[in-house]
Amino acid sequence: MKYFPYRDGQLYAENTPVSEIAARHGTPCYIYSRQALEGAFREYQQALSGCDHMVCYAVKANSNLAVLDALARLGAGFDIVSAGELERVIAAGGDPARVVFSGVAKKPEEMALALELGIACFNLESAAELEVLASVAASAGRVAKVSVRVNPDVDAQTHPYISTGLRENKFGVTTEEALRVYRRAAELQSIEVVGVDCHIGSQLTQISPFIDALKRLLDLIDQLADEGIVLHHLDLGGGLGVCYRDEQPPSIGDYIGAVREVLGDRPLQLVFEPGRSIVANAGLLITRVEYLKPTSEHNFALVDAAMNDMIRPALYQAWLDIRNVNERSDGHRASWDIVGPVCETGDFLGKDRDLTLHQGDLLAIFGAGAYGFTMSSNYNSRPRAAEVMVDGDSVHLVRERERFADIIRGEHRLPDQG
Ligand SMILES: Cc1ncc(COP(=O)(O)O)c(C=O)c1O
Numbered sequence: 001m002k003y004f005p006y007r008d009g010q011l012y013a014e015n016t017p018v019s020e021i022a023a024r025h026g027t028p029c030y031i032y033s034r035q036a037l038e039g040a041f042r043e044y045q046q047a048l049s050g051c052d053h054m055v056c057y058a059v060k061a062n063s064n065l066a067v068l069d070a071l072a073r074l075g076a077g078f079d080i081v082s083a084g085e086l087e088r089v090i091a092a093g094g095d096p097a098r099v100v101f102s103g104v105a106k107k108p109e110e111m112a113l114a115l116e117l118g119i120a121c122f123n124l125e126s127a128a129e130l131e132v133l134a135s136v137a138a139s140a141g142r143v144a145k146v147s148v149r150v151n152p153d154v155d156a157q158t159h160p161y162i163s164t165g166l167r168e169n170k171f172g173v174t175t176e177e178a179l180r181v182y183r184r185a186a187e188l189q190s191i192e193v194v195g196v197d198c199h200i201g202s203q204l205t206q207i208s209p210f211i212d213a214l215k216r217l218l219d220l221i222d223q224l225a226d227e228g229i230v231l232h233h234l235d236l237g238g239g240l241g242v243c244y245r246d247e248q249p250p251s252i253g254d255y256i257g258a259v260r261e262v263l264g265d266r267p268l269q270l271v272f273e274p275g276r277s278i279v280a281n282a283g284l285l286i287t288r289v290e291y292l293k294p295t296s297e298h299n300f301a302l303v304d305a306a307m308n309d310m311i312r313p314a315l316y317q318a319w320l321d322i323r324n325v326n327e328r329s330d331g332h333r334a335s336w337d338i339v340g341p342v343c344e345t346g347d348f349l350g351k352d353r354d355l356t357l358h359q360g361d362l363l364a365i366f367g368a369g370a371y372g373f374t375m376s377s378n379y380n381s382r383p384r385a386a387e388v389m390v391d392g393d394s395v396h397l398v399r400e401r402e403r404f405a406d407i408i409r410g411e412h413r414l415p416d417q418g
Protein backbone atom coordinates (compact mmCIF):
# COMPACT_ATOMS: atom_id res chain seq x y z
CA MET A 1 0.00 0.00 0.00
CA LYS A 2 1.35 3.36 -1.07
CA TYR A 3 1.30 5.16 2.30
CA PHE A 4 2.03 2.05 4.39
CA PRO A 5 4.86 0.38 2.48
CA TYR A 6 7.22 -2.40 3.52
CA ARG A 7 10.90 -1.49 3.24
CA ASP A 8 13.48 -4.17 4.04
CA GLY A 9 10.83 -6.25 5.75
CA GLN A 10 9.62 -3.45 8.01
CA LEU A 11 6.25 -1.73 7.80
CA TYR A 12 6.37 2.05 7.49
CA ALA A 13 3.70 4.67 8.05
CA GLU A 14 4.73 7.16 5.37
CA ASN A 15 8.41 7.70 6.32
CA THR A 16 8.45 6.30 9.85
CA PRO A 17 8.84 2.65 10.88
CA VAL A 18 5.62 1.54 12.58
CA SER A 19 7.66 -0.22 15.27
CA GLU A 20 9.12 3.18 16.30
CA ILE A 21 5.64 4.63 16.66
CA ALA A 22 4.53 1.63 18.72
CA ALA A 23 7.61 1.94 20.94
CA ARG A 24 6.90 5.61 21.53
CA HIS A 25 3.12 5.53 21.95
CA GLY A 26 2.34 1.97 23.02
CA THR A 27 -0.28 -0.43 21.71
CA PRO A 28 -3.07 -0.70 20.74
CA CYS A 29 -2.60 2.38 18.64
CA TYR A 30 -4.27 3.78 15.54
CA ILE A 31 -2.03 5.36 12.91
CA TYR A 32 -3.46 7.62 10.20
CA SER A 33 -1.68 8.85 7.10
CA ARG A 34 -2.47 12.46 6.37
CA GLN A 35 -1.27 12.10 2.78
CA ALA A 36 -3.58 9.13 2.21
CA LEU A 37 -6.72 10.86 3.42
CA GLU A 38 -5.88 14.11 1.67
CA GLY A 39 -5.20 12.18 -1.53
CA ALA A 40 -8.62 10.54 -1.42
CA PHE A 41 -10.35 13.84 -0.69
CA ARG A 42 -8.55 15.49 -3.59
CA GLU A 43 -9.76 12.71 -5.90
CA TYR A 44 -13.32 13.79 -5.12
CA GLN A 45 -12.44 17.44 -5.70
CA GLN A 46 -10.73 16.71 -9.01
CA ALA A 47 -13.56 14.53 -10.26
CA LEU A 48 -15.99 17.33 -9.41
CA SER A 49 -14.01 20.21 -10.86
CA GLY A 50 -15.99 22.52 -13.09
CA CYS A 51 -19.21 21.49 -11.36
CA ASP A 52 -20.95 23.25 -8.45
CA HIS A 53 -20.38 20.83 -5.57
CA MET A 54 -19.78 20.17 -1.89
CA VAL A 55 -17.91 17.16 -0.55
CA CYS A 56 -19.26 16.74 2.98
CA TYR A 57 -17.02 14.20 4.72
CA ALA A 58 -19.06 11.85 6.94
CA VAL A 59 -17.68 12.58 10.40
CA LYS A 60 -18.89 9.27 11.84
CA ALA A 61 -16.26 7.37 9.85
CA ASN A 62 -13.39 8.98 11.75
CA SER A 63 -14.00 12.03 13.90
CA ASN A 64 -10.49 12.62 15.19
CA LEU A 65 -9.91 16.39 15.31
CA ALA A 66 -6.70 16.12 13.30
CA VAL A 67 -8.53 14.26 10.53
CA LEU A 68 -11.29 16.88 10.47
CA ASP A 69 -8.72 19.68 10.59
CA ALA A 70 -6.79 18.27 7.61
CA LEU A 71 -9.97 17.96 5.56
CA ALA A 72 -11.33 21.37 6.61
CA ARG A 73 -8.11 22.96 5.34
CA LEU A 74 -8.81 21.40 1.94
CA GLY A 75 -12.26 23.00 1.90
CA ALA A 76 -14.29 19.98 2.97
CA GLY A 77 -17.84 20.25 4.13
CA PHE A 78 -19.07 17.78 6.75
CA ASP A 79 -21.96 15.39 7.14
CA ILE A 80 -22.91 15.15 10.82
CA VAL A 81 -25.41 13.04 12.74
CA SER A 82 -25.30 14.63 16.18
CA ALA A 83 -24.56 17.86 18.04
CA GLY A 84 -21.39 16.13 19.26
CA GLU A 85 -20.14 15.76 15.70
CA LEU A 86 -21.03 19.39 15.03
CA GLU A 87 -18.99 20.47 18.07
CA ARG A 88 -16.06 18.47 16.69
CA VAL A 89 -16.33 20.11 13.27
CA ILE A 90 -16.30 23.56 14.87
CA ALA A 91 -13.41 22.63 17.20
CA ALA A 92 -11.43 21.45 14.16
CA GLY A 93 -11.98 24.73 12.29
CA GLY A 94 -14.69 23.45 9.93
CA ASP A 95 -17.17 25.85 8.36
CA PRO A 96 -20.74 25.33 9.66
CA ALA A 97 -22.06 26.82 6.42
CA ARG A 98 -20.77 23.64 4.73
CA VAL A 99 -22.39 21.19 7.13
CA VAL A 100 -25.33 18.90 6.38
CA PHE A 101 -27.12 17.26 9.29
CA SER A 102 -28.36 13.69 8.74
CA GLY A 103 -29.97 11.33 11.26
CA VAL A 104 -33.40 9.88 11.97
CA ALA A 105 -33.93 11.20 15.51
CA LYS A 106 -32.48 14.68 15.81
CA LYS A 107 -33.36 16.28 19.14
CA PRO A 108 -34.77 19.80 19.33
CA GLU A 109 -31.71 21.02 21.22
CA GLU A 110 -29.44 19.61 18.50
CA MET A 111 -31.53 21.39 15.87
CA ALA A 112 -31.31 24.65 17.86
CA LEU A 113 -27.50 24.47 18.01
CA ALA A 114 -27.23 23.70 14.29
CA LEU A 115 -29.57 26.61 13.47
CA GLU A 116 -27.62 29.00 15.64
CA LEU A 117 -24.39 28.02 13.90
CA GLY A 118 -26.02 28.38 10.47
CA ILE A 119 -25.54 24.96 8.90
CA ALA A 120 -26.14 24.44 5.18
CA CYS A 121 -28.96 21.92 5.42
CA PHE A 122 -31.02 19.64 7.64
CA ASN A 123 -31.52 16.30 5.91
CA LEU A 124 -35.03 15.47 7.13
CA GLU A 125 -35.95 11.84 7.62
CA SER A 126 -39.67 12.05 8.48
CA ALA A 127 -42.76 14.24 8.34
CA ALA A 128 -42.74 14.45 12.15
CA GLU A 129 -39.19 15.78 12.15
CA LEU A 130 -40.21 18.59 9.78
CA GLU A 131 -42.84 19.81 12.25
CA VAL A 132 -40.40 19.84 15.17
CA LEU A 133 -37.72 21.63 13.12
CA ALA A 134 -40.24 24.23 11.93
CA SER A 135 -41.23 25.02 15.49
CA VAL A 136 -37.64 25.11 16.79
CA ALA A 137 -36.69 27.48 13.93
CA ALA A 138 -39.77 29.67 14.48
CA SER A 139 -39.01 30.07 18.19
CA ALA A 140 -35.40 30.97 17.37
CA GLY A 141 -36.55 33.47 14.73
CA ARG A 142 -34.58 31.62 12.07
CA VAL A 143 -35.24 29.86 8.79
CA ALA A 144 -34.05 26.24 8.51
CA LYS A 145 -32.81 25.04 5.14
CA VAL A 146 -33.97 21.52 4.43
CA SER A 147 -33.62 18.54 2.16
CA VAL A 148 -35.77 15.42 2.39
CA ARG A 149 -33.94 12.11 2.62
CA VAL A 150 -35.57 9.82 0.11
CA ASN A 151 -35.41 6.10 0.56
CA PRO A 152 -35.32 5.12 -3.12
CA ASP A 153 -35.87 1.40 -2.45
CA VAL A 154 -32.77 0.18 -4.26
CA ASP A 155 -30.68 -2.75 -3.15
CA ALA A 156 -27.16 -1.59 -2.34
CA GLN A 157 -25.94 -5.21 -2.40
CA THR A 158 -23.93 -4.80 0.76
CA HIS A 159 -24.06 -6.24 4.29
CA PRO A 160 -27.67 -6.01 5.62
CA TYR A 161 -26.57 -3.97 8.68
CA ILE A 162 -25.11 -1.25 6.46
CA SER A 163 -27.77 -1.23 3.74
CA THR A 164 -30.00 1.78 4.27
CA GLY A 165 -31.94 2.42 1.06
CA LEU A 166 -34.55 -0.32 1.16
CA ARG A 167 -38.21 0.24 1.99
CA GLU A 168 -37.82 -1.92 5.12
CA ASN A 169 -35.02 0.27 6.55
CA LYS A 170 -35.67 3.02 9.11
CA PHE A 171 -34.04 5.72 6.99
CA GLY A 172 -35.66 8.42 4.90
CA VAL A 173 -39.14 8.41 3.37
CA THR A 174 -40.60 6.92 0.20
CA THR A 175 -40.80 9.15 -2.87
CA GLU A 176 -44.59 9.47 -2.44
CA GLU A 177 -44.16 10.54 1.19
CA ALA A 178 -41.35 12.91 0.14
CA LEU A 179 -43.78 14.76 -2.15
CA ARG A 180 -46.14 15.30 0.79
CA VAL A 181 -43.28 16.45 3.06
CA TYR A 182 -42.05 18.93 0.42
CA ARG A 183 -45.55 20.37 -0.07
CA ARG A 184 -45.92 20.85 3.67
CA ALA A 185 -42.39 22.31 3.96
CA ALA A 186 -43.16 24.82 1.22
CA GLU A 187 -46.04 26.17 3.36
CA LEU A 188 -43.96 26.74 6.48
CA GLN A 189 -42.53 30.22 7.08
CA SER A 190 -39.57 28.99 9.12
CA ILE A 191 -38.50 26.42 6.50
CA GLU A 192 -36.69 26.87 3.19
CA VAL A 193 -36.60 23.90 0.85
CA VAL A 194 -33.14 23.64 -0.72
CA GLY A 195 -32.39 20.06 -1.71
CA VAL A 196 -33.01 16.34 -1.82
CA ASP A 197 -30.79 13.58 -0.47
CA CYS A 198 -30.39 9.85 -0.15
CA HIS A 199 -27.84 7.43 1.24
CA ILE A 200 -28.48 3.86 0.20
CA GLY A 201 -25.80 2.04 2.14
CA SER A 202 -22.13 1.69 2.81
CA GLN A 203 -19.29 -0.30 1.19
CA LEU A 204 -20.97 -0.39 -2.24
CA THR A 205 -18.75 -1.97 -4.85
CA GLN A 206 -20.87 -1.23 -7.90
CA ILE A 207 -21.99 1.97 -9.56
CA SER A 208 -25.41 0.78 -10.71
CA PRO A 209 -27.31 1.10 -7.37
CA PHE A 210 -26.09 4.71 -7.08
CA ILE A 211 -27.29 5.45 -10.59
CA ASP A 212 -30.70 3.84 -9.93
CA ALA A 213 -31.07 6.00 -6.83
CA LEU A 214 -29.93 9.11 -8.71
CA LYS A 215 -32.52 8.59 -11.44
CA ARG A 216 -35.27 8.27 -8.85
CA LEU A 217 -34.19 11.51 -7.22
CA LEU A 218 -34.11 13.29 -10.59
CA ASP A 219 -37.67 12.14 -11.30
CA LEU A 220 -38.74 13.55 -7.96
CA ILE A 221 -36.94 16.83 -8.67
CA ASP A 222 -38.88 17.13 -11.95
CA GLN A 223 -42.19 16.37 -10.26
CA LEU A 224 -41.50 19.01 -7.61
CA ALA A 225 -40.47 21.56 -10.24
CA ASP A 226 -43.85 21.02 -11.95
CA GLU A 227 -45.45 22.06 -8.68
CA GLY A 228 -43.23 25.14 -8.39
CA ILE A 229 -40.89 23.68 -5.77
CA VAL A 230 -37.41 24.17 -7.19
CA LEU A 231 -34.43 22.45 -5.55
CA HIS A 232 -30.91 23.80 -5.48
CA HIS A 233 -28.91 20.69 -4.62
CA LEU A 234 -28.90 16.93 -4.93
CA ASP A 235 -27.06 14.96 -2.25
CA LEU A 236 -26.25 11.34 -3.14
CA GLY A 237 -24.87 10.51 0.32
CA GLY A 238 -21.78 8.42 0.91
CA GLY A 239 -21.35 4.71 0.44
CA LEU A 240 -18.56 4.20 -2.07
CA GLY A 241 -16.70 1.03 -1.07
CA VAL A 242 -13.00 0.33 -0.70
CA CYS A 243 -10.78 -2.69 -1.22
CA TYR A 244 -10.20 -4.52 2.07
CA ARG A 245 -9.34 -7.88 0.52
CA ASP A 246 -10.21 -8.49 -3.12
CA GLU A 247 -13.21 -6.21 -3.67
CA GLN A 248 -13.03 -4.13 -6.82
CA PRO A 249 -15.00 -0.96 -6.16
CA PRO A 250 -15.07 1.70 -8.86
CA SER A 251 -12.50 4.44 -8.46
CA ILE A 252 -13.72 7.76 -7.05
CA GLY A 253 -13.19 9.30 -10.50
CA ASP A 254 -15.23 6.63 -12.29
CA TYR A 255 -18.04 6.84 -9.77
CA ILE A 256 -18.30 10.63 -9.93
CA GLY A 257 -17.90 10.54 -13.72
CA ALA A 258 -20.90 8.20 -14.03
CA VAL A 259 -23.00 10.46 -11.80
CA ARG A 260 -22.05 13.57 -13.76
CA GLU A 261 -22.95 11.87 -17.00
CA VAL A 262 -26.49 11.14 -15.80
CA LEU A 263 -26.84 14.61 -14.33
CA GLY A 264 -25.91 16.25 -17.64
CA ASP A 265 -26.23 20.03 -17.57
CA ARG A 266 -28.95 20.30 -14.96
CA PRO A 267 -28.34 23.38 -12.82
CA LEU A 268 -27.98 21.47 -9.56
CA GLN A 269 -25.26 21.57 -6.95
CA LEU A 270 -23.94 18.03 -6.37
CA VAL A 271 -23.32 17.02 -2.77
CA PHE A 272 -21.59 13.85 -1.55
CA GLU A 273 -21.12 12.51 1.98
CA PRO A 274 -18.18 10.09 1.70
CA GLY A 275 -16.69 8.55 4.81
CA ARG A 276 -15.08 5.17 4.24
CA SER A 277 -13.65 5.98 0.79
CA ILE A 278 -11.66 8.85 2.33
CA VAL A 279 -10.31 7.31 5.53
CA ALA A 280 -10.58 3.49 5.57
CA ASN A 281 -7.28 2.81 3.85
CA ALA A 282 -5.63 5.82 5.49
CA GLY A 283 -5.51 4.01 8.84
CA LEU A 284 -3.86 1.08 10.61
CA LEU A 285 -4.52 -0.41 14.03
CA ILE A 286 -1.32 -1.65 15.65
CA THR A 287 -1.48 -4.36 18.27
CA ARG A 288 1.01 -6.53 20.14
CA VAL A 289 0.89 -10.30 20.55
CA GLU A 290 0.70 -10.90 24.31
CA TYR A 291 0.54 -14.68 24.21
CA LEU A 292 0.41 -17.54 21.76
CA LYS A 293 -1.97 -20.32 22.68
CA PRO A 294 -2.05 -23.25 20.29
CA THR A 295 -4.88 -25.65 21.16
CA SER A 296 -6.15 -28.85 19.59
CA GLU A 297 -8.87 -26.85 17.79
CA HIS A 298 -7.29 -23.49 16.99
CA ASN A 299 -4.05 -21.60 17.22
CA PHE A 300 -4.94 -18.46 19.17
CA ALA A 301 -2.81 -15.35 19.06
CA LEU A 302 -3.95 -13.25 22.03
CA VAL A 303 -3.32 -9.62 21.19
CA ASP A 304 -3.78 -6.36 23.09
CA ALA A 305 -6.43 -4.89 20.75
CA ALA A 306 -9.97 -6.18 21.00
CA MET A 307 -13.52 -5.79 19.76
CA ASN A 308 -13.83 -2.67 21.90
CA ASP A 309 -11.09 -1.09 19.74
CA MET A 310 -12.29 -2.45 16.39
CA ILE A 311 -15.74 -4.00 16.30
CA ARG A 312 -16.19 -4.45 12.55
CA PRO A 313 -15.09 -8.12 12.38
CA ALA A 314 -17.44 -9.06 15.25
CA LEU A 315 -20.37 -6.93 14.07
CA TYR A 316 -20.30 -7.37 10.30
CA GLN A 317 -17.98 -10.35 9.88
CA ALA A 318 -15.72 -7.80 8.19
CA TRP A 319 -12.40 -9.11 6.87
CA LEU A 320 -9.41 -6.87 7.55
CA ASP A 321 -5.91 -7.70 6.44
CA ILE A 322 -3.53 -8.50 9.31
CA ARG A 323 0.23 -8.58 8.83
CA ASN A 324 3.41 -8.62 10.84
CA VAL A 325 4.89 -5.18 11.34
CA ASN A 326 8.33 -6.78 11.03
CA GLU A 327 8.22 -9.55 8.48
CA ARG A 328 9.55 -12.83 9.83
CA SER A 329 11.09 -15.78 8.12
CA ASP A 330 12.23 -17.56 11.27
CA GLY A 331 9.92 -19.80 13.22
CA HIS A 332 6.80 -21.70 12.60
CA ARG A 333 4.27 -20.52 10.08
CA ALA A 334 0.71 -21.51 10.98
CA SER A 335 -2.90 -20.52 10.69
CA TRP A 336 -3.81 -18.23 13.61
CA ASP A 337 -7.00 -16.76 15.03
CA ILE A 338 -6.17 -13.23 16.12
CA VAL A 339 -8.25 -12.62 19.23
CA GLY A 340 -8.39 -9.94 21.93
CA PRO A 341 -8.58 -9.92 25.73
CA VAL A 342 -12.34 -9.20 25.90
CA CYS A 343 -14.52 -11.85 27.52
CA GLU A 344 -16.59 -12.69 24.45
CA THR A 345 -16.17 -15.51 21.97
CA GLY A 346 -17.03 -12.94 19.30
CA ASP A 347 -13.94 -10.95 20.24
CA PHE A 348 -11.79 -11.60 17.20
CA LEU A 349 -9.97 -9.41 14.71
CA GLY A 350 -9.31 -12.12 12.15
CA LYS A 351 -9.54 -15.88 11.81
CA ASP A 352 -7.39 -18.45 10.05
CA ARG A 353 -4.57 -16.08 9.16
CA ASP A 354 -1.40 -17.54 7.78
CA LEU A 355 1.31 -15.85 9.84
CA THR A 356 4.65 -16.53 11.48
CA LEU A 357 4.19 -15.29 15.02
CA HIS A 358 6.17 -14.93 18.21
CA GLN A 359 5.15 -13.60 21.58
CA GLY A 360 5.74 -9.83 21.63
CA ASP A 361 5.38 -9.38 17.85
CA LEU A 362 3.60 -6.33 16.51
CA LEU A 363 0.73 -6.80 14.09
CA ALA A 364 -0.87 -4.25 11.79
CA ILE A 365 -4.58 -4.37 10.98
CA PHE A 366 -5.10 -2.65 7.66
CA GLY A 367 -8.17 -0.72 6.47
CA ALA A 368 -8.78 0.47 10.04
CA GLY A 369 -9.14 4.21 9.37
CA ALA A 370 -12.93 4.17 8.99
CA TYR A 371 -15.39 2.99 11.65
CA GLY A 372 -12.50 1.87 13.83
CA PHE A 373 -11.83 4.30 16.66
CA THR A 374 -15.25 5.97 16.24
CA MET A 375 -17.02 2.69 17.04
CA SER A 376 -14.72 1.86 19.94
CA SER A 377 -15.96 1.58 23.51
CA ASN A 378 -14.81 1.05 27.07
CA TYR A 379 -16.23 -2.48 27.24
CA ASN A 380 -14.42 -4.48 29.91
CA SER A 381 -13.30 -1.05 31.24
CA ARG A 382 -10.60 -0.95 28.64
CA PRO A 383 -9.12 2.48 27.94
CA ARG A 384 -9.47 3.57 24.35
CA ALA A 385 -6.41 3.42 22.13
CA ALA A 386 -4.02 6.24 21.24
CA GLU A 387 -4.29 7.84 17.80
CA VAL A 388 -1.30 9.07 15.85
CA MET A 389 -1.11 10.92 12.55
CA VAL A 390 1.89 10.73 10.28
CA ASP A 391 2.63 13.30 7.63
CA GLY A 392 5.81 12.81 5.60
CA ASP A 393 8.59 12.62 8.20
CA SER A 394 6.50 13.88 11.09
CA VAL A 395 4.56 11.87 13.65
CA HIS A 396 1.93 13.56 15.85
CA LEU A 397 0.13 12.04 18.77
CA VAL A 398 -3.37 13.33 17.97
CA ARG A 399 -5.22 11.64 20.79
CA GLU A 400 -3.68 10.30 23.96
CA ARG A 401 -4.48 6.84 25.16
CA GLU A 402 -7.33 7.10 27.63
CA ARG A 403 -6.33 6.92 31.27
CA PHE A 404 -8.20 4.73 33.72
CA ALA A 405 -9.26 7.86 35.61
CA ASP A 406 -10.96 9.12 32.42
CA ILE A 407 -13.04 5.98 32.18
CA ILE A 408 -14.60 6.46 35.63
CA ARG A 409 -14.80 10.26 35.57
CA GLY A 410 -18.30 11.47 36.45
CA GLU A 411 -19.30 8.21 38.12
CA HIS A 412 -20.17 8.13 41.82
CA ARG A 413 -20.45 5.65 44.57
CA LEU A 414 -23.72 5.55 46.48
CA PRO A 415 -23.89 8.07 49.32
CA ASP A 416 -23.72 6.73 52.89
CA GLN A 417 -27.27 6.51 54.22
CA GLY A 418 -26.63 5.01 57.63
C1 LIG B 1 -26.39 9.56 5.93
C2 LIG B 1 -25.02 9.01 5.71
N1 LIG B 1 -24.17 9.68 4.94
C3 LIG B 1 -22.91 9.24 4.74
C4 LIG B 1 -22.45 8.07 5.29
C5 LIG B 1 -21.05 7.65 5.00
O1 LIG B 1 -21.02 6.46 4.34
P1 LIG B 1 -19.66 5.83 3.81
O2 LIG B 1 -18.72 5.76 4.94
O3 LIG B 1 -20.07 4.49 3.35
O4 LIG B 1 -19.16 6.69 2.70
C6 LIG B 1 -23.31 7.31 6.09
C7 LIG B 1 -22.91 6.00 6.63
O5 LIG B 1 -23.11 4.97 6.01
C8 LIG B 1 -24.64 7.79 6.30
O6 LIG B 1 -25.48 7.12 7.10
Ligand SMILES: N[C@@H](CCCC[NH3+])C(=O)O
Pocket residue numbers: 162202203312316370371
Ligand atom coordinates in the same frame (compact mmCIF):
# COMPACT_ATOMS: atom_id res chain seq x y z
N1 LIG C 1 -20.20 1.26 10.61
C1 LIG C 1 -20.32 0.63 9.35
C2 LIG C 1 -20.73 1.59 8.27
C3 LIG C 1 -22.09 2.13 8.50
C4 LIG C 1 -22.12 3.56 8.41
C5 LIG C 1 -23.34 4.20 8.96
N2 LIG C 1 -24.37 4.54 8.00
C6 LIG C 1 -19.07 -0.14 8.99
O1 LIG C 1 -18.17 -0.22 9.74
O2 LIG C 1 -18.97 -0.72 7.96
